[in-house]
Amino acid sequence: MTNEDIVELLDLSAKLMELHGGDPNKIKSYGTAAYYLDKFNERPFSEMTEAELVKLQGVGKSIAARIIEIVNTGTFPELQVLLETTPEGVLEMFRIKGIGVKKIQVIWKEMGIETVYELEQACLNGSVAKLKGFGGSTQQKILESIAFLKNQQGKVRMDKGAYLAGKLKEKLEQHFSSVAISGDVRRGAEIVDRISLLIGADSPVSVQRVLDGVEDLVKNEKESSPFIWRGILRDSSLPVDIRVVAPARLASELFLDSAGPDHLSRRAVDGTSLFQLVSRNNFETEETIYESAGLPFIVPEMREGIHEWSWSESRNANELVTxxxxxxxxxxxxxxxxxxxxxxxxxxxxxxxxxxxxxxxxxxxxxxxxxxxxxxxxxxxxxxxxxxxxxxxxxxxxxxxxxxxxxxxxxxxxxxxxxxxxxxxxxxxxxxxxxxxxxxxxxxxxxxxxxxxxxxxxxxxxxxxxxxxxxxxxxxxxxxxxxxxxxxxxxxxxxxxxxxxxxxxxxxxxxxxxxxxxxxxxxxxxxxxxxxxxxxxxxxxxxxxxxxxxxxxxxxxxxxxxxxxxxxxxxx
The missing domain is CATH 3.20.20.140 (Metal-dependent hydrolases)
Structure with missing residues (x-):
């Protein structure tokens, strides 16, 4: 458990206690501890004794004991009881901007709403606006926040996408000599909705057998084929695609898998598109792809088909900041x-x-x-x-x-x-x-x-x-x-x-x-x-x-x- 994990659980405990009408002093104690511990990063809490923890600002004996329990078990009994008595949909409401714990309590206890879907419907029919302390403005903010969250499901930010792709690549490199990260992560997308990797190998069937045994991968049998493994990362809703390509095609397929459609539609000097050129030929490097097309080299991050070609008229890749x-x-x-x-x-x-x-x-x-x-x-x-x-x-x-x-x-x-x-x-x-x-x-x-x-x-x-x-x-x-x-x-x-x-x-x-x-x-x-x-x-x-x-x-x-x-x- 990292310090951030522990702080998050203490903060969640304070919110859940408030949601269930718990002791105000206890709620304040957990909230205060989370606030001050969030600023502490001199040592991992997991390496500190209870005596050392109580010396930290905002931490008393009770909180120190909870931290020790979290380090040892990942949770503590009181938090487990709170989680077990809180509908999963109500927990999801904590992510909705515009409503705090008290408003969530009213939505749950007074309206009997236990899911985000039910809350959305109540907003759409105007019921939420009629609640005391809410009104039309709050109702509209809830709807906008729910719509935003729905649109972001199954996606992660750049940092987590790069981390997950990197860890998966490390796992696969234990079994295969040619593994490359492609797709959103390689193109530097700020939001990643799919982890994509390529494996250069001559036997797709053998690769599939190995992938089926890799820890943390959950296969989607319906969407997979002998040449592409599809599924998700365990404990994550993030889709994963792992394609098997012939070693001689690795550079070409990496290019095709890491460029946007508009970039691939760019015409080479002979009139063919980049997609056609690379689909029909094997290239050893991506640089030789652009040379063959008679086009300036574009770094992977810029291959979106938005402005890279006009940019390249007066600049080159060596000028990009590093x-x-x-x-x-x-x-x-x-x-x-x-x-x-x-x-x-x-x-x-x-x-x-x-x-x-x-x-x-x-x-x-x-x-x-x-x-x-x-x-x-x-x-x-x-x-x-x-x-x-x-x-x-x-x-x-x-x-x-x-x-x-x-x-x-x-x-x-x-x-x-x-x-x-x-x-x-x-x-x-x-x-x-x-x-x-x-x-x-x-x-x-x-x-x-x-x-x-x-x-x-x-x-x-x-x-x-x-x-x-x-x-x-x-x-x-x-x-x-x-x-x-x-x-x-x-x-x-x-x-x-x-x-x-x-x-x-x-x-x-x-x-x-x-x-x-x-x-x-x-x-x-x-x-x-x-x-x-x-x-x-x-x-x-x-x-x-x-x-x-x-x-x-x-x-x-x-x-x-x-x-x-x-x-x-x-x-x-």
Whole structure:
């Protein structure tokens, strides 16, 4: 059990206790423990004794005992009783945006509704709107959230898709010498609805026998054939396709299985489509496919048939941004706000990874839910940054610096958190929306455009506020937003968290056409979060992002000069 697993079970316990009308003090105890333990990552709870656990903030003897039970058994008796007495459909309601535990309790206890389907029907016939404390607005939000969740069933985010595909590949490589990940994962899709792999082998029947015995694979006999194994991963609804191809066809089939239909319809110089060319011929590498077609090489991530061909008219694959091109990490959080690691820990690990600068951007004062910084605490953090930077400058190592940033909430009227004199003390400002997310398009646009026009806004953070597979973003006119960023010299963020990946990659090319720089930011709340940058790089490449258009590909000297120049312009 990971720390995250344990925190999730404690939080679920608090919700279920509240749902069943449990002891308020006990509910608070579990909720408080989950809140504080979520910020702790110095050691695995599974390695700690009960005596060590009770020393942690928010943990008493009772909670410590529950953690020990969870580590040993995966659960504890009281949670099991709560789960057994809660209909599965009611548990699913916790995923619905717009209703909390108290409203779910009313839906279940007063209306007798025990499934999401029944809740949807009750909303459609207007029954939910009549409940005290609900109304038409809440009813509509429930319907919209249910529709969104239904559309996301059987899908996973990029990070989980890549992880599952990688683990399955490792298992298969114990039996086969040629295994390749294809499909959504290889193409860098932000949402994966199928794990696809290819096996190069001469005997499909022999491969099928082995696959039928692989742990964690559940075969769908009806949909499988001698040449393709279809089924799901055990304990997952995610479909899996494993195709068996002749070894001489592996490169060709990998190409066909990893490109979108519109990409494959592109005509070669002889008039045949890429699909026809590759279907009829065996190629040793994907590079030779494009050479034979008389077309520029396109990396797997870009093979969508959307804009890669127009992109390739003036650029080539070698210009695409890579992990190695990144020189610094911007938009990160520390224990000053809602992060899990101290400022020094965040900086030291950033430096250990070989980066030249860390941009700290803790939450601003209006984000009370995230322990946002008051002006007094801003001053304390800036002083600590000065102190640490002095140490880094004199220790004889490679150049490294902490840049002074803030993630300033964009308030309801589009203004930024803090007064101008406080904002002026930062090297840069990431302006982001965190509240009132159910805006109309016109309200969202007014709010964002006002923030972009603010002279202190350096980077527009996660511009649509989406959470993949969980929450649709507020509607915006991307072209207008990008045009405004171009006009005001504002950088756009590609939030690399696999939950966000916002800005959407489909708008990257338009950003580059308008001269808008993009910053690949992890929004890291702990040191491990830095590695999410790889997902940002993937979607950046998918959208055609070049090193030249990547803000944090600038060296420390270059980015300091860029920020200083922008500040001087503010004073004109």
């Amino acid at each position: 992990w190695e091109d990144l020189r610094g990490i911007l938009h990160n959080h520390s224990t000053y706000s809602d992060g899990r690691n101290t400022l020094k820990q965040m900086a030291d690990y950033c430096r250990e990874l070989g980066f030249e600068y860390l941009g700290i951007a803790d939450h601003s004062q209006s984000a009370a839910y995230a322990n946002g910084l008051t002006p007094e605490r801003v001053s304390a953090q800036l002083s600590e940054i000065d102190f640490l930077n002095t140490q880094y400058a004199t220790d004889g190592g490679r150049p490294f610096k902490i840049l002074k940033g803030i993630e300033s909430d964009i308030l309801g009227d589009g203004s930024l958190d803090y007064t101008d004199d406080v904002l002026a003390g930062f090297d840069y400002v990431v302006a982001s929306v965190h509240s009132n997310l159910t805006m109309t398009k016109s309200k969202a646009m007014e709010r964002l455009l006002t923030a972009i026009a603010n002279p202190f806004t350096t980077i527009l953070g996660h511009p649509t506020g989406r959470l993949l597979l969980s929450r649709a973003g507020y509607e915006v006119d991307h072209k207008v937003i990008i045009d405004a960023c171009a006009a005001h010299n504002v950088v756009l963020e590609i939030n690399a968290s696999p939950w966000r990946l916002d800005l959407d990659w489909r708008w990257i090319q338009y950003c580059m056409e308008k001269g808008v720089l993009l910053s690949i930011n992890p929004d890291a709340h702990e040191t491990a979060g830095y590695h999410d940058m790889r997902y940002g790089v993937t979607v950046g490449r998918k959208g055609g992002l070049t090193k030249a258009s990547t803000f944090n590909a600038l060296s420390l000297t270059e980015i300091e000069a860029w920020l200083d120049n922008r500040k001087r312009q503010l004073m004109i």
